[in-house]
Amino acid sequence: MTNIGTFRSANNTDILSELIGTVRTINFSGKLSIQRDTGSSHPNAPTHRVSLVPDDAAKIEVGAAWTQRIKRGPREGEEFLSVTIDDPAWENSFSFSIFQEDETTWIATWRRRQSAA
Numbered sequence: 001m002t003n004i005g006t007f008r009s010a011n012n013t014d015i016l017s018e019l020i021g022t023v024r025t026i027n028f029s030g031k032l033s034i035q036r037d038t039g040s041s042h043p044n045a046p047t048h049r050v051s052l053v054p055d056d057a058a059k060i061e062v063g064a065a066w067t068q069r070i071k072r073g074p075r076e077g078e079e080f081l082s083v084t085i086d087d088p089a090w091e092n093s094f095s096f097s098i099f100q101e102d103e104t105t106w107i108a109t110w111r112r113r114q115s116a117a
Contacts, residue, residue, distance in 0.1 A: 005108035007034070007098055016067070016079070019098065020053070023108050028094065031055075034065055034081065050085055062087065065098075075099075083108075 007021030010033075019034040031053040037046060046064030053059055063085035070078045078100065086093040096110040 001109040001111045003107055004096060004110045005032075007032075007106040007108060008104055009106070015100075016048075016081075019081075019106055021106070021108065023096070025094075025110070032062075032085075033059060034083065034098070037064075048081060048083075050083060063093075068097075081106075 004025055005021055005023035007019040009015040010018040010020050014036075017036045020031070022031050023029070033051045033053050034048050035051070037049045040046075047067040048065035049061055050063035050065055051059035052062045063083060065081040065083040067079055068082050070076050070080060080100070081098040082095070083098060084093050084095045096108050098106045098108050101107045
């Protein structure tokens, strides 16, 4: 997996209520805010809304995130966020995951999806 960004919690008591950080790739670079969304009770609904935070304007909603749990390995059971952002100018949406590194830092990672053989 490739590290593409770093996030920090904006709330010390509820660390997943809002994460703020930057994602950088060859074709995208932006400051993002990932805020918990309590508006839906549907089990498949996103748990968070993702907004671009431009320096000179209000936040722009660009995607969603879902809370997931690691299914195997030494960190089995820990929560992470599966994030998808999109823009009408892009050919495809952009998905990545955010894993907790320590008490205050979350790392955004990306890997190319494997094609079915």
